[in-house]
Amino acid sequence: MPEFEVMKKFRSMGIDTFTLMFSNGLNSVGSPYTKYQPVWVWEKEYDMAIVDKQFQDLFAAVPDAKVICYIDLNPPSWWSKRGYVSRNRLESYTDSGMTYGSNVWREDVAHYFQALLKHLNEKYGDRIEAYLYAAGPTTEWFDRSLGTESNSRIAGWRKWNFVRGKPIPDDIPPFVKRYAGDADVIPSKIPNKLIFDTDKGAFLYKVRDGLIRTPEKCAESLDYWRFTNEEVANTVLYMAKKAREVLPESARLGTMFGYTVFQGYLFHASQGHLDYERVFDSPDLDMIVAPSCYLDRRMGGGGGSMIPAISLHRRGLRMLDTCDHRTFTSRLPSRVGGSDQPWKNGAEVAAGIK
Numbered sequence: 001m002p003e004f005e006v007m008k009k010f011r012s013m014g015i016d017t018f019t020l021m022f023s024n025g026l027n028s029v030g031s032p033y034t035k036y037q038p039v040w041v042w043e044k045e046y047d048m049a050i051v052d053k054q055f056q057d058l059f060a061a062v063p064d065a066k067v068i069c070y071i072d073l074n075p076p077s078w079w080s081k082r083g084y085v086s087r088n089r090l091e092s093y094t095d096s097g098m099t100y101g102s103n104v105w106r107e108d109v110a111h112y113f114q115a116l117l118k119h120l121n122e123k124y125g126d127r128i129e130a131y132l133y134a135a136g137p138t139t140e141w142f143d144r145s146l147g148t149e150s151n152s153r154i155a156g157w158r159k160w161n162f163v164r165g166k167p168i169p170d171d172i173p174p175f176v177k178r179y180a181g182d183a184d185v186i187p188s189k190i191p192n193k194l195i196f197d198t199d200k201g202a203f204l205y206k207v208r209d210g211l212i213r214t215p216e217k218c219a220e221s222l223d224y225w226r227f228t229n230e231e232v233a234n235t236v237l238y239m240a241k242k243a244r245e246v247l248p249e250s251a252r253l254g255t256m257f258g259y260t261v262f263q264g265y266l267f268h269a270s271q272g273h274l275d276y277e278r279v280f281d282s283p284d285l286d287m288i289v290a291p292s293c294y295l296d297r298r299m300g301g302g303g304g305s306m307i308p309a310i311s312l313h314r315r316g317l318r319m320l321d322t323c324d325h326r327t328f329t330s331r332l333p334s335r336v337g338g339s340d341q342p343w344k345n346g347a348e349v350a351a352g353i354k
Contacts, residue, residue, distance in 0.1 A: 002035055007065075008062065018065050024038040039051055074135050098150035143228060144271070147175070147179075157169065236255055327349045
């Protein structure tokens with residue numbers, strides 16, 4: 001957001017580091033993530049003048065500003081539409097998990113990523129504090145596809161079983177099977193059907209009778225969710241490797257990952273973040289970014305992170321804890337416990353953030 005008078009006020013208070021976002025798509029409410037035009041303009045064609053404009057505008061307002069570059073890897077909408085017939089170019093914001101394992105998606109995104117990083121480092125490397133990258137919904141590597149099949153996912157699932165010496169399946173487990181549990185362990189009071197909660201506007205994913213999956217009756221589903229989580233982590237690590245190929249060793253690189261603490265009806269094994277320890281072990285990453293837990297957002301709450309922070313500390317990784325609380329200015333509906341907007345005016349906002 002090019003709000004330069006606000007940036008000047010921050011600088012007068014001693015804050016000298018600002019984030020510039022480079023995005024080619026829309027956010028969760030259908031608006032562009034940034035007020036600047038897209039950089040990715042056609043097949044392997046990029047308008048780096050848009051990148052330069054952001055830096056020029058920032059430096060004009062805050063001449064000594066340092067920068068964190070936040071890079072949205074989701075391709076522009078025209079990219080996915082050009083592959084709709086062959087179904088080899090899916091929309092990675094909405095069909096994320098169906099897309100991450102696609103070589104077509106990975107190769108084109110990596111080409112854009114490396115071209116952008118080269119330009120950023122060559123022109124502004126001495127002013128850049130860190131590079132952050134992500135894809136998927138809300139640029140947080142979520143898998144919101146509900147485990148749905150795609151060409152690349154079916155091929156990946158078959159290969160996953162083959163390399164482990166397991167029978168090679170024809171297809172992925174069907175929806176009801178992959179979301180079902182073992183009724184002999186903890187029976188559910190929910191009827192044997194998919195429940196749509198009109199208040200939350202979401203499926204509750206409670207099918208059949210079991211609340212817990214067991215290897216005895218749910219082995220295929222457990223394997224499938226392990227595979228999908230590994231595939232998301234593989235994509236995160238792949239992009240980190242691609243970044244390191246073009247960045248100097250001294251450059252700090254980070255991503256958004258490891259969200260395991262979330263309100264229960266939204267987060268579960270199918271969201272794609274459970275292979276977080278392998279991502280945290282990557283020598284290519286210096287930092288992880290995550291927001292505070294939604295359940296702790298009220299004043300006086302614990303303020304805990306969405307990720308297992310001690311796992312970062314044990315590996316010597318840095319963490320950027322983001323504060324994306326909703327305030328009285330938000331037009332979005334409540335999501336948690338009847339009120340996700342606990343701060344009712346400017347004074348409460350200032351007190352709550354502090």
